[in-house]
Amino acid sequence: MYVDLSNRASGAASLTPRSNKPEVRNPLLALPSAARAADMPAPARDWLLALLQDLRREAQERAKKAWATRKPPLACYWLAVAVYAGHIGRVLRHFTGPAHHG
Template sequence: MTHRSSRAEVRNPLLGLPAARLIRAMPADIRALLAVLLLELAAESRRRARSSWDSRKAFVAAYWATVAVYAGHVARILGGAGRRAASRKPFRVVQRGFPELAAANWAEASNLYCERRDRSGLGASMFPEALLLIAETPVGRISYNGRIWLPGEWEPDAQPLYDNRPPVGR
């Protein structure tokens, strides 16, 4: 059995690149936002790799597995906290008149908002929207129905960042 190196630049070769130092010099809130999004990208890529492998699509599975590795490596440059960063609750649900909520991902943020809406008894039309933050950066807004949209005003033909409706056909 080989001993695994404890040197960070051996375990994450991207750390040896000059650009990694520049990335680490970015403002902390931007690094936190990018790290969370890249860890989510890595998790979704691993799911797609497993699904492709189960469907006997080896080359597609290899592609998604590679995306997952690189996304994770870049996220660890940004966050510097390794796998522990993925277990935290980086999303903050901020809503006028209510205490702030912490969520681990888009789905949990939507569910927490919907549970609060249902308990309030105000009904969807009277219940205020929420702002979704990572660090101090707005990344979305949660509408009355629990869908998460880009921050700002709604526009025709806009697609939600997260849609809490069950997939069609289920």
């Protein structure tokens, strides 16, 4: 759940449940080309997933270092890289799970 601050003038923030729809949790799933991940050969998909996981970890470390050295714009950049790498990795896993194997 998250706090909805759009109605702050009333002084009371309302708790609104967050959607459990996959495309809300990961907006990249709504992209037209996302479903093509199901057509990727398993070795290519596995390699790309490993690369994205490495990128995500590296970006998180770089963001932590940037915050520690008082470089917030750079930290925000690396945090965004980490989020998108994670989202793309989850796209690969979403379309290649047990329900998508023939």
